[in-house]
Amino acid sequence: MKYNFTLDYFQKSADYILSKIDEKPEIALILGSALGGLSEQIENPVVIDYKDIPNFLVSTVKSHAGKLIIGKLNGRTVVCMSGRFHFYEGYDFEQLVVPIRVFKLIGCKATILTNAAGAINTDFHVGDIMIIKDHIKLMGASPLRGPNVDELGPRFFDVTDMYTKELRDLAKNCAAKLNMKLQEGVYYFHMGPNFETPAEIRAMRILGADAVGMSTVTEALTAAHCGMKLLGLSLMTNMAAGILDKPVDGDEVTETGERVAKDFSALLAEIVKEI
Numbered sequence: 001m002k003y004n005f006t007l008d009y010f011q012k013s014a015d016y017i018l019s020k021i022d023e024k025p026e027i028a029l030i031l032g033s034a035l036g037g038l039s040e041q042i043e044n045p046v047v048i049d050y051k052d053i054p055n056f057l058v059s060t061v062k063s064h065a066g067k068l069i070i071g072k073l074n075g076r077t078v079v080c081m082s083g084r085f086h087f088y089e090g091y092d093f094e095q096l097v098v099p100i101r102v103f104k105l106i107g108c109k110a111t112i113l114t115n116a117a118g119a120i121n122t123d124f125h126v127g128d129i130m131i132i133k134d135h136i137k138l139m140g141a142s143p144l145r146g147p148n149v150d151e152l153g154p155r156f157f158d159v160t161d162m163y164t165k166e167l168r169d170l171a172k173n174c175a176a177k178l179n180m181k182l183q184e185g186v187y188y189f190h191m192g193p194n195f196e197t198p199a200e201i202r203a204m205r206i207l208g209a210d211a212v213g214m215s216t217v218t219e220a221l222t223a224a225h226c227g228m229k230l231l232g233l234s235l236m237t238n239m240a241a242g243i244l245d246k247p248v249d250g251d252e253v254t255e256t257g258e259r260v261a262k263d264f265s266a267l268l269a270e271i272v273k274e275i
C-alpha cells in the first residue's frame with residue numbers, strides 16, 4: 001500500500017496554517033484555470049506557499065502559483081487555492097484528498113469548486129456557466145481508496161446529493177440578482193491531459209453528460225466524505241471535441257476564461273456573501 005494516511009498526517013498541515021492566521025476560514029475556494037482572478041479581491045490576505053506547509057502537495061505547473069490565500073471576501077473569511085492539483089500532473093488519486101481534508105480541519109464548512117470545461121450539451125454556448133448537479137467518473141480509482149480515516153468520515157458513504165441542493169439554489173438566486181443565466185447539468189471527469197476524441201464525446205453524451213473536464217471530482221468526493229457542503233461551477237470554455245468543425249484549442253480555453261472572468265468572479269463573490 002502506497003499511502004497510509006491518518007488524521008495526524010492532515011492535522012500537521014492544518015496546525016501549520018492555523019499558526020499563521022487569526023481567524024479560521026469558513027469557506028474553501030478552489031478556482032479553475034483562468035478563473036483565479038477572484039483571489040486578488042481577498043482583503044488583508046495571509047499568503048502561504050504550498051511548499052512551506054508540512055505534508056501538503058506541491059504544484060508542478062509553472063503557470064499555477066502554488067499558494068494558499070486566506071482573508072476576507074465580501075465579509076466572509078475564505079481560504080483560496082491559487083493553483084490546484086490534477087491527476088494528469090502525475091499525482092495518484094489517493095493524494096488528491098489532501099487539500100480538502102486540510103481545509104476541513106482548519107474549519108471550513110463549505111467548498112466551492114470551479115473549473116473550465118468543454119460543453120457536450122449542444123444547447124450550451126461557449127461562455128455559459130453550469131452548476132454541477134451530479135458527475136460521472138468511470139475512470140481510475142476513488143481518491144478515498146486505502147485505509148479509511150474514520151475521524152473524517154465513514155468507509156462507505158453516500159454521494160446521492162453530494163452537490164448540495166441548498167447551494168445550487170443559492171447560486172441560482174445569486175445569478176438572478178446579477179441578471180445572469182446559469183445552466184445546470186452533469187460533469188464528466190476525463191483524466192487528461194489530452195482532450196477527448198469525438199467518439200468519446202458522443203459516448204459521454206449518451207451516458208448523460210453535459211460537460212467534460214479534468215478536475216473537480218476528486219475534491220468533490222473528498223468534501224462529500226467529510227460532510228462538507230459543496231458547490232461546483234463549470235465554465236464552458238469551448239464546445240467539446242467533434243461538435244464544431246475545428247480542433248479543441250487550449251488557447252480558446254484560456255481566452256474564454258479571461259473573457260468571462262469578471263462576471264464569474266462577481267457571481268462567486270455574491271455566493272460567498274450569501275452562503
Ligand code: HPA
Nearest residue numbers: 116117118212213214240
Ligand atoms: N475537455 C476536457 N477538459 C477541458 C475542456 C475539454 O474540452 N475544456 C476545458 N477543459
